[in-house]
Amino acid sequence: MAAELDDFVVILAISTLGFISLCNPILGFIKWVWIMFFRSPKNLKDYGSWAIVTGCTDGIGKALAFQLASKGLHLVLVGRNPSKLEATLNAIHERFGAQVETRNVVIDLAKSSGEEISKTMKDVIRGLDIGVLVNNAGLAYPSARFFHEVDSELMESIIKVNIEGATWITKAVLPVMMKKKKGAIVNVGSGSSGGICSYPLYTIYAATKAYLAMWSRSINLEYKKNGIDIQCQIPLFVATKMSRLKRASLFIPSPEMYSKASLRWIGYEHLCVPYWPHSVQCSIMNALPDALKDQWLFNYFLGMRKRALLKDSEIQSKHDPEYHKSLSWLFDCM
Template identity: 50%
Template sequence: MSPIINFINQLITISRRQQQQPWLVVLPVSALGFIILLKHSMSLLKCIYITFLRQPKNLKSYGSWALITGATDGIGKAFAHQLAQHGLNLILVSRNHNKLEKISNEIQAENPNTQINIVEYDFSCDVVSAGNIKAIEMAIDGLEVGVLINNVGITYPKAMFFHEVDEKEWMDIVRVNLEGTTRVTKAVLTGMMRRKKGAIVNIGSGAAIVVPSHPLFAIYAATKAYIDQLSRSLYVEYQRFGIDVQCQVPLYVATKMASSVASVTKQTLFVPSPEDYARAAIRCIGYEPRCTPYWAHSVQWCFARLLPDSLLDAWRLSIGIRRRGINADLI
């Protein structure tokens, strides 16, 4: 039972025992209801201001270059296009050289003055070591990398119970989502500390934040929870040095990943295109340590917070099992 309900019950009990007038109970309960309504109204107004009225920061003030991991598809690709339009030069990191060349040519056709460096790098390689990260360190050497978008991430090929995930699959997820993000952040921070300015954006997931659990995608959700905690801690550590660290928490976006694991195949009111998401996301860079940039995702999050965890757990489990195509019983 919630503390508010307990408080109301105590008031009613006191009133009955002391035979007080009913208004002595109604008045504090009404005041409490007004405070709760006011709190939610203020939250709504704040959300409207952040989403539609607050001015985005001048990202070039952080530095003239932006580094984007996972830059050849989905959200990462959309970020690359948007940051180029904001006047930033780009360092694009991905494992597919042909795709890197293609997106580089596309962006330069639209923004002829944009300088673009590409780095072919596979975050899922067997050993993501200090030596391996040298490719990225060399690419940023001597450049003012003011914005880092840690977008690279992978998940299960399909919904699976924890014991079904083979070692290579879960180790790849850990290497890409957790270790890769950590190492790239550490590599870029050195220059940001020297210049006393920078913005780091880590792409999290509603699977780890908005809902209390994400059954049948447990390891993926756990790595994204790590990203959220890392971002919050670094935000506190480095804010005084002029470095803004943020975890952005999208829900479903119409990307290849969402299509493969959740059958999300097209844009809807609550499922934005990568381009729409990136436009909203750039407006939030440099502000809150955690945010849900796209307005419709924020609405979904607000409703999710009103529901008990047990109901959300059951709902997520039923979705996972349906996507897996089996009954709940498993040998």
């Protein structure tokens, strides 16, 4: 009798563990569906009446500026090109009229010192009810390349724009949010921010975006008690000039498609993938062995590098027939 009871207990324990193991992915999927499609976005005007968007003249940043304006927020637009900033401002005024106030801030994050960035931002936002900050400005390689091929000027610019720019602008804005005990900060990362896989041939860019993820996670804990929600959002491929992808699709959204998803997540998790097809891609990637992902990505980026070199060679050879020969050592690396 005792033996039968012991067997029953073992069977019950195994069945319970099996049931729990089965329920976890089901509950996780239900939670994912609710968050992606049914969870109510926060009213961003509750954070404040003004939003700051960096890198707002093209791509995701420009689309986010329009989305924030559609929610009734006034905008501080930060960029390095005065004419592009003016064009963005005019387009926003044309669509939303006088109901959206704007201020343009011309800063070259690749050339300005941290103190200059911070001082400029403090002067501009003085007296404004800043509620949302979107650190979107980013710089990447013009094409895939090995680490030793990245010239020092490009390397320094990527680090200054992607890391120092976001850090110093946030440092200037945080005191305003702390004073009123509310605010939301969004740092736009990349696939490398989530630690899903390695990014060979885009090493420095990927590393700077990974910084944003850890930085966001840490300062979110520091300032949560002050009513400030800080997160890093992870976009995968989006059809922008930076990605050089022109055609939008389900898994490669337009900046407008991505920005709509982005706004739904502001104020929630410290690390998130706002666009649901990207989230599906991340889940699949996470399930794959690292060795398989690394090799596939390395080959994929090698192909991108080869195409860029061939294109560059064709252009240059028109002016210098010896140019193609000078690139032979690079093609040998493929």
